Amino acid sequence: MGSRAISQGLIETGERIRKRRQELCLSQEEFAEKAGVSVNTVIRVEGGQSATSIEVFEKMVEALKTDANTLLGKTSAVPAEEKQLYSMACRIRNLDKKEREIVMRTTNFLIDEIRRQR
8 A cells, every 4th residue: 555655656756747848848758858867767756666866856956947846746735825836936037037037027127106196
């Protein structure tokens, strides 16, 4: 029973990794290259056929521009408003540096204006 639960957890984590990779329009080969792992590792992890080391998982998290909790499915207890804010932060993080600076300046301006109008 314990190994079945572990296997289901690996399958679900692999599915979340695959979904995120596809959201970024990365092939398995491109993802493997960005993460510095083999394509076979990506295939096994996405298929829930293999657990991976913390080091490899961290590389995958970084290559997918997300956080470990999201890939592990640990965000379900987060209120919807927090998820929305987190989602926006992830979208901003995926921009290049110059675009992020523009978004941050604009956001700061909008917040300041809202506070002034209170």
